[in-house]
Amino acid sequence: MDKILIVSQSFYPDPVRGAEKVAMSVAQAFKDKYSVHVLALGEEDGVEDDLGYPVHRLTYNNGQRPGAKGLDLGPVAKLAWHARNSVGGVNGASLTQRLKDINPSVVYIHNATGFQPQLFQACASLGLPVVQHLHDYASLCPRTTMYKKNQNCATPCLSCRVLTAGWRPAFPSVADVIAVSAFVRDRHIEHGAYRDARWHVLHNTDMTSVEGYTPKATGPFTFGFIGAVTEAKGIEDLLTAFTSRSSDETRLLIAGKGEDAYLRSLQAKFPTDTVRWLGQVPPDEFYSNIDCLVVPSRWHEPQGLVIVEGLRRGLPIIATQRGGIPEMLADRSEHRLYNPDAPDALASAMNSMIGAKPTLGAVWNDDFIARVEAILLAAAVGKQ
Numbered sequence: 001m002d003k004i005l006i007v008s009q010s011f012y013p014d015p016v017r018g019a020e021k022v023a024m025s026v027a028q029a030f031k032d033k034y035s036v037h038v039l040a041l042g043e044e045d046g047v048e049d050d051l052g053y054p055v056h057r058l059t060y061n062n063g064q065r066p067g068a069k070g071l072d073l074g075p076v077a078k079l080a081w082h083a084r085n086s087v088g089g090v091n092g093a094s095l096t097q098r099l100k101d102i103n104p105s106v107v108y109i110h111n112a113t114g115f116q117p118q119l120f121q122a123c124a125s126l127g128l129p130v131v132q133h134l135h136d137y138a139s140l141c142p143r144t145t146m147y148k149k150n151q152n153c154a155t156p157c158l159s160c161r162v163l164t165a166g167w168r169p170a171f172p173s174v175a176d177v178i179a180v181s182a183f184v185r186d187r188h189i190e191h192g193a194y195r196d197a198r199w200h201v202l203h204n205t206d207m208t209s210v211e212g213y214t215p216k217a218t219g220p221f222t223f224g225f226i227g228a229v230t231e232a233k234g235i236e237d238l239l240t241a242f243t244s245r246s247s248d249e250t251r252l253l254i255a256g257k258g259e260d261a262y263l264r265s266l267q268a269k270f271p272t273d274t275v276r277w278l279g280q281v282p283p284d285e286f287y288s289n290i291d292c293l294v295v296p297s298r299w300h301e302p303q304g305l306v307i308v309e310g311l312r313r314g315l316p317i318i319a320t321q322r323g324g325i326p327e328m329l330a331d332r333s334e335h336r337l338y339n340p341d342a343p344d345a346l347a348s349a350m351n352s353m354i355g356a357k358p359t360l361g362a363v364w365n366d367d368f369i370a371r372v373e374a375i376l377l378a379a380a381v382g383k384q
Helices: 018-030 075-085 092-102 118-126 158-164 168-173 182-190 235-244 260-269 283-287 305-312 325-329 345-353 368-382
Strands: 003-007 035-042 046-048 055-059 106-109 130-134 174-179 198-201 221-226 250-255 275-279 292-295 317-320 336-338
Touching: 003 018, 003 092, 018 035, 018 130, 018 368, 035 092, 055 092, 075 158, 092 118, 106 118, 106 368, 118 168, 130 182, 130 368, 168 174, 174 182, 174 368, 182 198, 221 235, 221 283, 235 250, 235 260, 235 275, 235 345, 283 305, 292 305, 292 345, 305 317, 305 325, 317 325, 317 345, 325 336, 336 345
Parallel strands: 003 035, 003 106, 035 055, 106 130, 130 174, 174 198, 221 250, 221 292, 250 275, 292 317, 317 336
Antiparallel strands: 046 055
C-alpha cells in the first residue's frame, strides 16, 4: 500500500464535525508515511495543496452541499434535495476519471453520501478496494440519525428506504466496514447493509491537543453541555432537570449553536441567571469552566465524540443509555448513565455528582491510527 485516497464530502476549510475531524486527523497522521490524497465536494472542480497533500474537489450539482453545516431549506425543498442527492450529486464520468488519475491502493470513505452511488460504482468498475468508515446511519437514513418526530426509528421508514434504494446494490463493492460502535455495527447488520464486508468496531478518538485545558478550581459547581442545541440532543431534558432541582448553588453552561427561534424559545421557557448561553466557543474555553459534562442525547448517538473529549480531560460525565454511549463509559464507575425516559433520572444523577472532582485524563484509543492502518493494509493486499 503506497497511496491512500480519503473521501470526505466536507474537508478543511469547510465547517466540520466529528467525522470530518477524524478524516483530517488520519490524513495528517499518514501524510509522512504514504502518498495521501483527499477527495471532497466543492463549488467547482479543482485541486488544493495547502496541507501537504492534495485535496481534490468535485463540483456538487444539487444545490446546497451536504456537510456539517446542515441544510438551510424548508421541508418541501429539503425533501426535493434528498431525492436529487439519492441519485448522485457529482458527475459520474468526472469522478471515475479522477479515481483513474489518482490510482489509489485503497479508498477510505468517511461521510460521503454526496458522492453516492457513483463512488461505490466507480470503485467497483476500477477494481479499487473500499473501506467504509461509518460515523452515523446515513447508509440507512438520509437524515443520518434514524430519529424522526422526537422518536428513535426502530427500522428505516419508507422514505428512507426509497432514498437509499439506489445505494444498496453498490454495497457489495465495500471490502471492509469500520463502525464507531458496536451499536452502529449491529444496527446496520440488522437492516442488511454491507452484508459481504468484514466488520470492525473502532471507537473514534480525539487527537487534538488538550494543552489549553486547565481544570476548574474555584466557583460554584458547574454542569456543562456542548454540541448542537437541538431536541434530539436532549437540551430540554437538561434544562428541565437543572431548573427543577432545589439547589441554587450550581450553574449550567451551554455551548453550541442552534436555530435562533429555538434558542429564543428555550431562553424564554427557562429564564434563570444560573444558566449561561455561550454560543460556539473553543472547546477548552468551555471545558476549563465546568466541573461535570452532561450528554443528555435522546437520539441513538453513534458514539459521541464529546464523551472522548470529556474523558481525555478527566471530567465526570453524566450521559444517557442511548446508542453507542454506554460502550464509551463501560466499567467507569465515576460516571453516570441514566434512562432519559425515566422521570427525575437526570436530576438525580446531577445531584449525585455535585462535588465530584476531575481525575487524571484518560488515554483514549492511542492505537487508533495503527488499527486503521492495519485495516487499510489488509483491504489493499486483498485486492492484489
